[in-house]
Amino acid sequence: MIGVNRNGQVWVFAEQHHGKLEDTGLELMSKAKELAKTLNVQLGVVLVGSNIKTLGQTLVRYGADVVYLADHPLLEHYQTNSYTKVIFDLIHKYEPQICLFGATVTGRDLAPRIASATKAGLTADCTDLQIGEHQAGKDGPVHKNLLFQVRPAFGGNIIATIINYDRWPQMATVREGVMAMPVPDTSRKGEIIEIQVHLKADELPLEIIKEHRQDKKVNLKASRIIVAGGAGVGSKENFRLVWDLANALGGAPGATRAAIDLGFIDRDHQVGQTGTTVRPSLYIAVGISGAIQHQAGMQDSAKIIAINNDPEAPILSLAHYKIIGDLNDVVPRMIKAVKERA
Amino acid sequence: MSYNCVVLIKQVPDTKRITGQAMNEDGTVNRAALPAIFNPEDLNALEMAIQIKDKFGGKVTVVTMGLPAAGRVLRESLFRGADDGVLVTDRRAAASDTLATSYILSCAVKKFNPDIVLCGRQAIDGDTAQVGPQCAEKLGMGQVTCVEELIDLKGKSVTARRATGHGWQEVRCKLPALLTVVDTANEPRVSGGKRLMKYKNARTPAEVAVETKAANAGADETTLKKLTEEACNKLKAKGLLIKQWDLDMIEADLKWCGRDGSPTKVHRIQSVVLTAKESKSVDPGEDGIRSMIRELIVDKTIA
Numbered sequence: 001m002i003g004v005n006r007n008g009q010v011w012v013f014a015e016q017h018h019g020k021l022e023d024t025g026l027e028l029m030s031k032a033k034e035l036a037k038t039l040n041v042q043l044g045v046v047l048v049g050s051n052i053k054t055l056g057q058t059l060v061r062y063g064a065d066v067v068y069l070a071d072h073p074l075l076e077h078y079q080t081n082s083y084t085k086v087i088f089d090l091i092h093k094y095e096p097q098i099c100l101f102g103a104t105v106t107g108r109d110l111a112p113r114i115a116s117a118t119k120a121g122l123t124a125d126c127t128d129l130q131i132g133e134h135q136a137g138k139d140g141p142v143h144k145n146l147l148f149q150v151r152p153a154f155g156g157n158i159i160a161t162i163i164n165y166d167r168w169p170q171m172a173t174v175r176e177g178v179m180a181m182p183v184p185d186t187s188r189k190g191e192i193i194e195i196q197v198h199l200k201a202d203e204l205p206l207e208i209i210k211e212h213r214q215d216k217k218v219n220l221k222a223s224r225i226i227v228a229g230g231a232g233v234g235s236k237e238n239f240r241l242v243w244d245l246a247n248a249l250g251g252a253p254g255a256t257r258a259a260i261d262l263g264f265i266d267r268d269h270q271v272g273q274t275g276t277t278v279r280p281s282l283y284i285a286v287g288i289s290g291a292i293q294h295q296a297g298m299q300d301s302a303k304i305i306a307i308n309n310d311p312e313a314p315i316l317s318l319a320h321y322k323i324i325g326d327l328n329d330v331v332p333r334m335i336k337a338v339k340e341r342a
Numbered sequence: 343m344s345y346n347c348v349v350l351i352k353q354v355p356d357t358k359r360i361t362g363q364a365m366n367e368d369g370t371v372n373r374a375a376l377p378a379i380f381n382p383e384d385l386n387a388l389e390m391a392i393q394i395k396d397k398f399g400g401k402v403t404v405v406t407m408g409l410p411a412a413g414r415v416l417r418e419s420l421f422r423g424a425d426d427g428v429l430v431t432d433r434r435a436a437a438s439d440t441l442a443t444s445y446i447l448s449c450a451v452k453k454f455n456p457d458i459v460l461c462g463r464q465a466i467d468g469d470t471a472q473v474g475p476q477c478a479e480k481l482g483m484g485q486v487t488c489v490e491e492l493i494d495l496k497g498k499s500v501t502a503r504r505a506t507g508h509g510w511q512e513v514r515c516k517l518p519a520l521l522t523v524v525d526t527a528n529e530p531r532v533s534g535g536k537r538l539m540k541y542k543n544a545r546t547p548a549e550v551a552v553e554t555k556a557a558n559a560g561a562d563e564t565t566l567k568k569l570t571e572e573a574c575n576k577l578k579a580k581g582l583l584i585k586q587w588d589l590d591m592i593e594a595d596l597k598w599c600g601r602d603g604s605p606t607k608v609h610r611i612q613s614v615v616l617t618a619k620e621s622k623s624v625d626p627g628e629d630g631i632r633s634m635i636r637e638l639i640v641d642k643t644i645a
């Protein structure tokens with residue numbers, strides 16, 4: 001554990017696999033930069049791996065003021081214990097005030113281990129971060145410039161704002177797709193600090209035997225328009241309607257977990273709490289009831305159209321355009337109208 | 343070689359069934375209005391442990407930290423095939439965040455000196471998925487999170503396939519190790535009829551106290567205490583008294599428990615009320631659809 005250090009930097013863990021930076025870490029840098037500016041401190045980025053020195057400069061272009069680079073052959077593959085040791089040592093040496101991790105499978109494997117070793121608090125799966133102040137009790141002391149860690153819990157039914165005012169660093173994992181990607185600036189300058197790493201192979205409990213990387217077949221986060229189908233679409237054959245409307249609009253097809261469980265479409269297309277979080281310009285929900293877990297992944301869409309034959313479906317209360325009717329009639333009409341440019 | 347497994351299980355409110363009645367006026371969730379269930383992925387963790395016992399021999403112990411009512415998930419575990427269970431319950435553990443929770447659980451787990459600790463990946467109420475990795479750190483064990491399949495156990499190592507978010511990995515980890523299990527790992531078995539008959543009367547001392555009080559309305563404290571003790575002894579003789587430990591019995595340092603042991607604090611809680619700002623009803627006929635599409639083209643939503 002470290003104490004409250006107002007001069008500490010804001011840190012982001014830059015996740016990389018096989019020399020490729022994950023989007024989540026980069027997205028997180030744009031938010032972290034904002035926080036660092038508000039607090040008037042630098043943005044530090046922690047990069048861990050093997051043969052990754054060239055990525056240091058990339059991170060500077062994306063906004064890092066300082067890159068802490070740990071390059072060692074034993075760090076080639078992500079392992080909880082080795083990465084924890086490196087980052088734990090860094091935290092105790094440099095005492096950052098905030099440490100952020102993408103809420104990816106790796107981030108959620110690593111951050112709790114580091115927080116536990118550091119005896120610091122950790123907020124899970126945040127959807128927003130802000131700087132604010134907190135008064136502990138009515139007459140208690142006021143803590144200024146704290147990290148407000150906003151996260152859904154209770155299956156998405158409540159939003160909690162979590163703080164941590166005495167045992168620092170303030171640590172959080174942040175959900176993917178909730179921040180915008182920064183634009184790299186090739187003229188930016190920053191400092192790169194190479195870290196001495198002391199690791200022994202026999203200290204590591206894990207051995208990676210096989211790895212299968214499967215990139216998602218669809219990049220929902222990058223789509224301006226998403227047409228998502230639910231269980232109401234009825235069959236895999238009928239899901240053609242969703243594909244056709246998406247194609248007519250130049251969008252991507254999404255789905256609810258129920259539609260995926262029914263085999264209508266591949267799991268990569270899942271929108272929601274346990275799928276992808278999206279915020280497109282237009283989200284069209286076809287035969288979707290609007291379960292809270294689904295809403296969690298699409299509620300920030302700029303415009304929402306919902307097509308449902310049940311006037312009580314919760315998705316309708318979220319929609320800018322509600323169409324109460326049978327999707328088998330409505331979707332073909334939409335395709336026609338789009339193709340004819342109305 | 344046989345393996346000594348400990349499974350961490352949590353009783354949770356059924357967050358899938360949240361309705362208006364389950365929300366308090368101030369926007370917080372009224373837990374009492376929701377049915378309490380066995381955290382779904384903990385059933386997968388328990389199933390994996392029972393399969394290990396079936397195949398290699400050994401023992402399965404379930405541990406839960408919670409209110410006295412959590413005795414129910416321990417009993418359900420006994421029905422499904424667990425050999426032993428412990429309820430860790432103590433007022434001083436209230437308001438624990440994941441750091442304090444994992445500290446307390448790790449103190450209890452140490453008492454069993456397990457080869458393998460199994461957890462669900464995530465609990466459906468707190469939703470953090472942090473307790474598993476934090477327990478592993480406190481126990482000084484290797485961890486394998488998001489386990490989809492247990493491939494093999496040989497000597498002092500476990501081989502498993504885990505989801506990585508962009509595919510999967512097959513890893514071998516030295517024992518002792520902690521695994522967190524996802525819901526696609528297996529199909530949890532239902533309670534066996536024989537075991538149900540055998541354990542349906544198993545109780546924790548806290549449950550015995552509640553039942554004794556209910557059955558003896560008006561009795562004074564001393565009488566109740568005596569009756570409870572007698573009932574507990576009877577159950578114990580039949581092997582049906584479920585262990586119940588407090589923080590002293592697991593030798594937990596109070597400085598790391600409950601509110602004091604929890605660095606995270608709640609600043610604010612809001613309930614989710616999701617509604618669109620402006621909302622239009624569109625006629626599902628051709629004309630209605632056309633005018634909507636026209637509007638979206640005009641405001642450049644559709645290119």
Ligand SMILES: Cc1cc2nc3c(=O)[nH]c(=O)nc-3n(C[C@H](O)[C@H](O)[C@H](O)COP(=O)(O)OP(=O)(O)OC[C@H]3O[C@@H](n4cnc5c(N)ncnc54)[C@H](O)[C@@H]3O)c2cc1C
Pocket residue numbers: 121122123124151153154158160162350351352381383384387405406407408438439440441443447460461462463464465466467468469470471472473474606
């Ligand atoms: C709205 C809200 C938000 C919260 N946010 C945070 C936060 O961001 N950070 C934080 O540190 N705490 C947070 N907490 C506190 C946290 O929920 C509790 O500490 C909780 O007891 C454990 O966390 P979890 O439910 O997320 O479990 P998870 O970490 O999701 O559980 C994973 C697994 O650990 C095991 N496990 C978990 N709890 C127990 C238990 N009591 N007994 C036995 N096994 C168990 C189970 O196998 C379970 O499947 C929050 C609580 C609330 C109500």
Ligand SMILES: Cc1cc2nc3c(=O)[nH]c(=O)nc-3n(C[C@H](O)[C@H](O)[C@H](O)COP(=O)(O)OP(=O)(O)OC[C@H]3O[C@@H](n4cnc5c(N)ncnc54)[C@H](O)[C@@H]3O)c2cc1C
Pocket residue numbers: 229230231232233255256257258259270271272273274275276286287288289290291292293294297307308309310313325326327328358466
């Ligand atoms: C822990 C957890 C995580 C989850 N994560 C996710 C997630 O990430 N994403 C997700 O989507 N879900 C998730 N779910 C599942 C979620 O709770 C719902 O079960 C799911 O979203 C429902 O999908 P649906 O709307 O397609 O199906 P349903 O709820 O069955 O709704 C079908 C809708 O179609 C309408 N309909 C039927 N026929 C027609 C017709 N001819 N014309 C027009 N409308 C019609 C019906 O009126 C109904 O509203 C999760 C659940 C849990 C417990």
